[in-house]
Structure formats: C-alpha cells, structure tokens
Amino acid sequence: MTNPEPHSVPNPLTKNITADNVATPIDRYRENDGYCGLLKALELSPQAVIDSVQAAGLRGRGGAGFNTGLKWSFVPDQDKVPGPRYLVCNADEMEPGTFKDRLLMERDPHLLLEGMAIAAYAIGAERAFIFIRGEYFLATERLQRAIDEARAAGLLGKNIGGNRFSLDIYLHRSSGNYICGEETALLNALEGKRAIPRAKPPFPQVSGLWGQPTVVNNVETLCNLPHLISHGEEWYRQLGRHKDTGTKLFGVSGRVKNPGVWELPMGTPVREIIEQYAGGMLDGFRLKGFLPGGGSTDFLTPDHLDLAMDYDVIGEAGSRMGTGTITILDDHSCPLGLTLNLQQFFARESCGWCTPCRDGLPWVVEILTRLESGNGRAQDLDLLEELATGMGPGNTFCALAPGAAEPLLSALKYFREDFERHLQYGGCPFADDRRALLLPA
Amino acid sequence: MKIANTSEFLSAEEIAEIEREFEIYPTRRAAGLEALRIVQKHRGWVSDEALQALAAFLQVDTAELESLATYYQLIFRRPVGKAVVYCCNSASCWLMGSRDLQRQLQTRLQVRPGQTTDDGKITLLETPCLGDCDQAPVIMVGTAGGTYEMHRRLTTEKLEELVNDLQKVYGGSSDEP
C-alpha cells in the first residue's frame, strides 16, 4: 500500500490498512467499527439488505460492473427452488496487470469475511466459499486465521450474533487457470470438475454450485458491503465523484514513478490517477497508451487521459474499466510485443471448449510471432482483424476470447503504424531500443 | 502398474486431510481436485502411482482424475525440484523486462520453462500474473516444504543474488565450470 498524503476523501475499504505488512487482527478490526455492518444487517430483513445494496448502486468490482443488489435479487424464492443457497467469493485474481484483491485479503481479511456474511445473509446462504488463487499463499494463510478468529468470536458459525443466521466459510485454493475467474467455470472448479464455463442461462443465481442457487461476487465487491450497510446507501452513493458510486481500488503499473494501488472515489479521472498518485511517467518515457483495467480491456491512448474512471465513461470510450488497475504502455515498449504477450496468455489459458478461442487464439499467436520476428506478410493485419472480430462477444462460449480480442483490436486500431513498421523493418523496431534500456535500478 | 492397497500408498496424514475435505464436498468425486492438491503438497508432484492410488481411494476411474490433473496448471504430473521458480511473464512484468530475467534464469540454470535442473533441485516455470504488478518484475519461489516467497522489483543483480542463494540452499547446475 503506497497511499500518498492523507486523503480528503473517506477510505472505507482501506482504513485499516497500515504501512506494516500485517493483517488487521480481529480486535483492532472490531475497535474500528468492524462487524457493525453485519450486526446491523442482521437486524434488517434479507430483502431490505438487497434493496439497500441495489439502491446504493454498488457495481461488481470483478470487471463486469453489474449491479450487485440486482444480481442477488435473481436468487429465486425457496418455494420456487428449494434447497441450500451458496455464496462464493471470487478471489481468483489472475487478470494480467491486476493487483487489488490480494491487498484486501492480506491486509484486512475480516473486511472480506464481514462482507461475505452480509451477502450470505441477504441471499439466504449458510455455506460460503472463498475461491482463492493457489499462488496467494499469504492471503490464504491470513484468511484462514481470520476465519478461525471470527468463528471463535461467534461471528461465524451457528447463530451469529445471537441471530438465527448461521454461516460457515470455507477456503478453496485454486489449482490454477485464469478461466476459473469466470464465475461459472469457477463453480465447476469448486465442484471438482474441469473449469469449463457453463451456458447462461441458467444463471448461477438459479442453478449454480451443485445446481443450487449461488451468488458469485468479487473480493472487492464484498469488501464494500460492511460500510455500505453501516452508513447507508445515501452516504455510499455520495462517495463517487461521477455517475458510479462508492470508492474503488485503482492501481497503476508500468514505467511510472510511483506504481501502486490507491482507494479513490469512483469517477476519479485517469490523468489524476496516473499523474498525481502514480507520479507520472519515469524520466525518459512517454505514455503511449494504457490498458485501463487489466489485460482483457481495450487499449486507450493519451487522448483518453481526462476520462473519469467510471464503468460507463470508459465503456463509451471503447474500452472497459475492468478491474481499475491501469497498465501503462510506454513509448520504448513494443505494442505488438505487448499484444503478443497478452495473446500468448489468453491462448494458454483457453479452456479448450469453444472453437474460436481454442483454435483462433493460437493462430493469432502464430501470426503475431511471425510479425514480431520479421516474417510477417502484408495480409496478416487484415487476417488478425478478422480473427479478432470472430472472437467477439456472443461468438464464443464465454468472455475469455472477447477479452483477448479487446487489446488486439484496439492495438490494431491505435498502433497500426507500429505493426506495419514490423513489416517494413523485417523485425521488431523496438528491439534495439529495448536492448539500449537498462532495467531500473 | 496397479496399486494393490490404496491406504498403503497414501500416508495416514494424506488420508486424514482428504477425508476432512469429504465433509465439505457432497461426493468423494467432488473432492478430487482438493485431493490432488493435498497429495502434491506432500509429495511435490502427482506420480502415476499416486494418481492411481488416489483414484482408488476416491472410487473414480484413473482417467477421471487424470482429466483434472492435466487440466489444472498447478497440479504437477512430472517431478519438480526442491525449489520451483515461478517467473511471472504477464503484461506488467513483461513491460518491466521479465524477458531478460527469464533468459538470465534459463542461462544460469541451464533449463527452459517447464524443466528441472539436471540435479533435480530447481524447476523453472512461467506463471501468469502474480498480482504484484506495482512491484514488477516479480518472481515467486515455492519450496517442497510448502512455503512461498515473493521476490519483487527484480534487477539483473538481485536475480543473480537470488539464484546464488537458491543454488546454495538447493543445489542446481550453474553455467560456470
């Protein structure tokens, strides 16, 4: 956590996070109003909690930005679908360039647990799972300790806070694969199957884990719930600076002076994040473009710096806010190389279920590899565009390949000249440039 | 090879841990992925024999378990070294020079990603984003003992130091005679 000078804005998500790399222990968490949100929620009806979250305008922080309360409201009544409900926390943070959920889990695990308890109460779940990345060993350790603490404190387990509500939270360590972040693939992984996405409809809220109604929420989304419930939806709505509500973890990586992650109001302009919080570009580097929220979002350019980081604003600019962690493409790095790197990632992480993704992405990689090494052909750029278009939304089974198409199509759009230079140059024009650069000391 | 007796092959500790998972999952089959992870935690990797023993224990076909084991990248079906070096090569690390670090590692250890040093001590793997992009480039080192350590903001010099440390602790071939 590299927060700059004290904020003028509230930072409910990160208020317990200090400079020390420790997890907030339960007593300190409780001293700081911890678990008040849960206890308040338990006094409300589940429906009232859902209404409040929906009215607060909390949108899913995993990247898709769907209204969280609305998502919950799709869980059918017991009369229509009897049996258990499940809550699943998606802690499978694996999107290239994304580094926000790990921070919350490692440093303030009780915030997540409290958020989960509120969500579970709202949807009527008595069992919840945290599906966590296998590589997040420290977060796993700290979450498990927090679960034990909360259980000992009567905040998990049977009859929480003397209420009739009971909840058990289990940690499930993922065995890898990016596709597990897709919520239905995640459910298959949790069921001990191959993580192949499922057809929607039926949505998980109707038929999820073991065919029962299930809600899957991202870590950061759930962490918003305690203060949302504590302070009410009106307070929460006013946290945002633009149309979207609440605060959000924003981050910047790449060749900036002060890469990091900060809790900022929704709608904070991109320029402010990059120039003020991340300290601007390193000396000798210019901003060529950026991925606003992870490897599956479209490139944007310096022309877009004054956009507000809001789901719809970034959407209208032709990209997605995604996870809100910005990756900077500098002028010494090859856009084609970065695109190839991303496509390699997506090709490898394809689950192998549908054709455009399974067989299209390796083909894209083959073409980009040829271009990068100077064996490209004039028609390759059109072919790339054709292949990327073929992987567009609706054409594939899930969002993985459309996510791969986003940086590819936008790179072809904004950096086409650089692609063409590879053809003319007979190789990567940035190679010498890169060789001349030294790694930062 | 057929395993005559599952419980002879799996340790009591492994069995106890797997049985704990049965309480969470509705069927033995559903705990298969967890069981693979547990066996790997104890053995470093999942051998053919372990796979068969586990399949018998879970009452599933070996092929069913193999289907899971070959799907998930963190399940190892080949032996790995005492230390596994996960070299992040995703976007942010790539931008910050992870290719050079990886090349440096390959040269120093004389292995390619997916391979283990001749002495069987150190395995090099490429990994997707480790979620530490503001500290790029990063490398994670996992050990047979189940510990993981992050190495952040790496440079050629820091990596050189890290490899030296690893070789001191775990061995591993060097490009020097």
Add this chain to the structure above:
Amino acid sequence: MAKVTITIDDREYEVDEGQNLLHACLGLKKNLPYFCWHPAMGSVGACRQCAVIEYMARDDTRGRLIISCMTPVRDGGVYSLEDERAQSFRAGIIEKMMVNHPHDCPVCEEGGECHLQDMTLMSAHTMRRYSGRKRTFNNQNLGPFINHEMNRCITCYRCVRYYQDYAGGRDLQALGRNQQVYFGRAEDGRLENGFSGNLVEVCPTGVFTDKTFSRRFVRKWDLQTAPSVCEHCGVGCNTAPGARDDGKGDPRKLRRVVNLYHRDINGYFLCDRGRFGYEYANSPERILQPLQADTQPLIQSTAAAGEKIHRPLPPQDAVAQLADIIEEARLGKRRLLGIGSTRTSLENNYALKTLVGPANFYAGVSAGTLQLLHLVNAIQQDPQIHSPSTPEIEQADAVLILGEDISNTAPRIALAVRQAAAEQQRQRARALDIPLWQDASVRQLDSPPTPIFIAAVEGTDLDGIARETVYATPDEIAELALEVVNQLPGAVTESQTEASDSLATQIARALASARKPLIVCGCGLQSPALLRAAAALAKALAANPVNSEGTASCALYLACADANSLGLTQLCSEQQHLEQLLSETAQENSLPSTLLAMEVDLFWQLPDEQAARILHGNQLIQLDSLYNHTSRFAQLLLPSAATPESEGTFVNSSGLAQRYYTVYEPSGYIQESWRWLANATAACAARAGGVEKIPALADMAQWQHVTQVSAAMAAGIPQLSPLSELGPDWNTLVAGAPVARQSHRFSGRTALQAEVAVAEQPPPRDPDAPMAFSMEGIQFAGYSPLQANIWAPGWNSDQAIHKFQNQPGGERAPAASGQSLRRATKVFEIQVTDTGVPKTPVNADLLTTLPLYRLFGSGELSRRARSIATVVGQAFVHLHPDDARALALCAGEQVCLPGSDTTFEVKITAVAPQRCIGISAGYSSPQAVVAMSPQDIRPFVENPQGNSS
C-alpha cells in the same frame, strides 16, 4: 405440442415450440452445419458452427450472430442462415478447426462418410491460410474394436459427452486444456464401456474408427447394404450391415455393421456385441457347402465316440439325400423330428415345422427356457401389461430391475434405463425453465437421482445409477417383488420417508408415486417364479390409481435371450422342448429316427450329457451357419445363411415382428434353411410325380420367395397375421423400381469378377425382396424404408438420417419396419400368494447355481466373432467369500464342474448372494442341476494321469 411461427431467410415456417433453432432448421431439412450438437445428446454450444443471424424484428437489418443450437425458437423470430456474416463466420469456424487437422482424408477410414468433410464443404471453406506448425498427438491402443487417431480431432467433445454422460463410461476423458485437449484413456487399453462402438458414429471425423472394418476396409460407397435386425439378443436393434465381395473368392464378404435408426428400439446407438458380433459370419468355421459324414472308419482318430469326419458333397446330392429321408418319413418308414431355433427366422422355423409336421416339431431350447418364454408370452397378453419402447424406458421416473442383468442380456435396454436416471433432473429443469436440450445445464442440476432399484445376483453395470442395490438369489428377488406388491396400497397414503423403512416399502413408495414406473425382468435367471412375481407387481401397479397417467397399464420389459425367442414360442406349445424330444427318442420305437436340427447347437442348449443322449442312436441332419459341437455328430450338414445373408422375420422381446433383408449373396452353397427344406420337398414332389401327390407338403414344395412362407404363417396363425403387413413383397416395386443395395458411386461393379471371367455377369436377382444387388434402383432413403444407405446430397455421413425423420430424433419417414404380434388379449391370472416361489430351500447343503451373463462371451454367435473372441476370456465361477472359505477355494484357482470338460476360474466377490455358485453363461454347456453339491466342485488337476511329456 404448441407451434410457433418463425421466419428464416424470408420464408415463414411453423415449428414446435420449445425446441432450439438448429433442431428446427434441421427438421425443416435446411443445410445448417453443426458438430457438437447431437439429436440424442442435445446442445452444449461448444463448436459454434451452427451460427446464424437473428433479427430483433422484421425491420431490423443488422441483426446479431447467435448460436442456433443454444437459442430456443421464438414466436415471431426472424433469422437468416444465408446472411453473409453468418456464412463467413461459419467458414471461419471450420477454418479454425482445420488448423490442426491433418487433411489425411485419402487414408482415413472416415473419408467419404465424414461429417467434417461434409460440413467443410457446406461451409465453403476452401483455402487454407494458416501457415504454422500443426499440433500433433500420440495415439493410444484402445483394444481390438476401436482405432484412435487423435490428430484428426476437432475437439467437439461429442465423444466424452456420449461416452461419459450418455453411456456412463469413465475411462475415456478429456485430458489437458486449451489447444492441447486430448480425448483418451489414462493409459492404453480397451475401452471398458459396452457401447464404445458408437464412438465410431458419434465422432464427426476419423478419431474413432471401427478397427474390425479397417482390417478389410472399403469406402462407404463401395459397400452394399440392406436393412437388417441384429441377431445377437432379443432387443431387435435395426442395423445396416455393409458387405463387399473382393472378387477374389474370399468368403468374408461382410465388412461391418452400423446403426440403422429406429426411434422405438435402438435410436442412434448399438451395443458392442451387436456392432462387432458380425464377424461370426466371416468365421473360418462357416459351413460353405454341404458336408457328409465319412463312412470309412478312421484310424487313430482323436474324435470321440459318435463324432464324424465330414467331406464335401455336391448340393444336388445333399438335397437328394434329404429328399430320401423325407420320402421315407412320408411313407411311414422313418420318424423325422425337427428341432427349431430361437436364433433364426420365423420362416425357417415354420418351414421345418411344416416339413416334419406340428407333432414332430420341437423348439431347440430346454424345457425350462420354453416354459419361461411361454410365460413371457402369456404375461404380455395381459391388458394391464405394457411392453415399453426405448423412448418410454428412457423417460421412466421409477425403475425396478428384477434379477435380469440387462447390461449383458439386453444391452440396448440398459442404455435406455441409464437415460431414465436423469429423469428427476429433467423434471427439475422443467421447473426452472431450462430447456431439456440444454444438456450440460440439465446435468449440473442437483436433484435426487431417479429411484432406480436393482435386485441382482452379481454387481451390474447399472449399479452406479441405482438408489439401492440388493444381491440375492432369484427366489429371494421374487419374494422381494411380492413384498413390494404387499406394500403398495399403504405406500400411496403415507408420504413421509422413514429411515427404518424396509427396502420393499421404499420401492413400493417410489413405484406407486411415479407417473411412469417401469419394471424390468427377463428369462436370464431361468426362474418362472421371478417372472410371475414381476407380472404380479406390474399388474398391481397398473391397478394403482396414481399410476401411468390413467392408462391403467404398467410398463414391464421382459428380456428374452435370442433374436427370435418370442417368435419360436408362437410356433410350439409349452411341451415341445428338448427334454420332451429326449423322452420321445428314448422310447422304444420300431422306426429309425432322423433329427433335423436347424440352426441349433444342442450342446449350447442342454448339458453335454443330455445333448449326447438325444443324439445317441439317431441320425442327425443339421442345417447351420457355423460348425459347432452338434455338427460333429451330423450325418449330413447343410450350410445355412447367416442373418445378413438372408431375409426373414424376428420377433423381439417386446413382441414386435421385424423383417430383415438380404445384404449380400452368401458364399459357396450357403442358402436359407427354409430353401434347403423346400428344395428337398420339391425333389420329393418330383419323384412322387407332382406336388398334388404330396398334399401335406404341396405348398412348401412350391415356395420360391420367403414372403410366401410369411404369407402362409400369416394366414394360418392368428397372432402372426401382421406378417402380411410387414413389408413389400418380393415383386412390389417402389415407384417402378427396386431398391438399390449399392450406392450410385459403387465402383468396379463390372470389374469385380474380372479375375474369374471377362464377361460381365448380370447381378444376381433377389427372389425375396424388391431390391437389386446393384446400383440400379431407388437410392433415396426417403422413398423406401428398405433403403439402408442413409445418404442425402451433401450429407455423406450417418448424420444424413435427419433428412429422413419427421424431425431430428423423430420417427423415420417412411415409417420404420415392425408390426406387433396380434396376440389375443388374455388376463394373466396370478395370485400373489401363489407364484411358485419355493418357501424353503430344497436342501440347505446345496449351492444354487446362477447363470452369469457377459456382453462378450454369453452370445452363441458373437463369441465366435474374431475380435470379440480375443476379449472373451476364460469361463469362471463366482462365489461369496464365506462360501469360498467353506469350499476351501481361493480366487484365481481353477475348478471343474460336473458334466463339463471346461475349467473355470474361481472369482470371489462380496456382492454375490450366499450359498450360490454363479457360473459364466455360454462359456460351457449349461449345468444340469439348479442346485449343486459342494462335492461337485473339484479343483482342476493338470494331467490327471500324471504322464508328463
């Protein structure tokens, strides 16, 4: 079903509501390419090949791409298949699939009937743009039936969806991920599931191909075919055998068997016995010409007493010899006794019965078997009993299997029961508005499995889908069924479940509350009491007011062993069995006796000792296709046609009479049994000076066509009257032409015999069916049900079948073959208190013998098929551990049983009823006794004389 109106490329159609758009398009006979979808397995949306454009409304010109198999038809929906974007997207999908495909069509067995080839052409992908390396895989040895060539894989997932989800197999899995997905086993080895052969047809390209066919491969278009009925069990699956003469005199003309769609029986799938059992027809043990016993005494023969050595005989001499015997019998100088068969046609049996006279005709089965078959026949005549079709079985919502190991005795029925296991999931899906064709979504639903209860004498392949399994003796199983009857009325009123409930109460509750309960039983365990108890239960359920949506009948499937078990039953009384024949021949008689054994191996039906006694002192004339144990004693052997070499009628276990047709002209002097008999009768008539001189046989002496035999039966036997409606007569042309057995691409017809004679011979004429042994005639399967080459322009693979169904998965048009027997309706009187279950064991010291069936090994003909023979293995006995201990036997030990020279391997299993000995059926002659003394089980001693070599 409600209809909706949709518009496709500016034309309006009315289609059934609720189906997906791909299904609707195929039902409208549109050419829309697809891969992962399968009519029996629904949609999963993996391949993305069936994409079309959907418009929001008529004035929407943009539209959006949708995947038709995953999109329900919408009333007023406007779609385009021909839109340029849809077409280029589909071409792009094929192009991506072909990135790694090896383009090895010339050496691929699938070539010419490959769905991938068809779809590639249909999608108009012609130019290859990918220039990288192809990924390659190593293949696995999957055993003697299936080839594996993974490089051809396009990753449509059909194989694992079929093998795992549909057929319940576990050893074939998707391995790996991304572009490296590999469909295979954990290691080399035979695919364990008994329906693995369907992978050959399910795979849209050449990953899984028929290894038995590969050995002597020809292209699909070079095969000649005709509709046939599988001869390897009583289910009556329809098949399309393919044959080709190599022109060099090789008698092995039959090349393969593939499924022939019949909605109500086999649908799209066959079992492996049915698919690979055909090789018996190519066996080197086929009798190709008449054989006569050598009269010269043999020196130093290894033959046992009575066994004969045979030498060929010209066919006219053989007919003359048979005519001599008929003549003697006619003149009262000889007794002629006929033994009919459950594995050959009604026509053959009827001819034999006509020849020897009804009083001298015997069913070639034991008394016990015949009693069971008559019981089945009587039960099925009861108005409260309903013999279910396969789709009905698949939709049963409660199932009780009583003793019959259908996975091994009626495999296709077991596959249907497996689909019933998901019925509760389907009901849950309906409640959640999930379309049933959305396969993966239905399968992921958490619901209690359909209540399936299995009572068996050993572990069965269906145990995994059973709610409860009980292992017991046949008598105990019958008692369980009766107890369920007794629990029925109470079970309806009290709905609460008690953990302490007895199994019978649980079963009673499940069956009584089901809308479509199903009882499965059969003749396998040789227990009349069990059959009666099953009938009693079904009748009690039929009387249950909640049941069966008010139809007042209950589905009861009764499995019979052979292809024509129930047919033969129609031709003989309950007394005309082999034991009766034995007592008949054992009586003093002044006349010499001749036994005319037609397509029956007495040593298969009876214990060795009894079979030998029947033969002792009697002359034997045998008609059969394969040389068998009985043949060794025959004076005269006449070569009979195998099923695909002849036309005739089988009656399946449900009482459905189906006609099968000659696929190819058999080799040598092989012909149908009835023809041998009719030929000899005609010779008799000629000698006697005209047919009018032998009035009893006059008709028979003039039979030229098998349909004349059928017509005689239809006229004379009331329940067989539907035979007259079974199919076109031999001279009834379709649209003025016969049906062509050979495709219009059939190659080398005029050159096939060139090595023998340069002159082009006219193709042989079919005397029995309006079909040509050539390419001239009706090619289009839509014109005649006799056309078994399912082909439509652009559709060279088996997927072409949808062009000849009213809709995918629907009835074949023109209607499929088959007529139910017209048996009189007759209440099957049964008292629950008097079903004949023995109340006390006969002798507590004795072990009850139980026949145990195996898909490969228990079939008389199929076990002699070349590839199947390699996997049959050794005869075995099953013992409960306690009994094994008492007998001091251990697993793997070899033992002998009385009256049999077979050695059996001891297998010890906890899932075996106690005080029983299970004996592999068909691996040796049947055991004489139903109870066996422990002293009878003797360890096998090698070289009992002790003379080591």
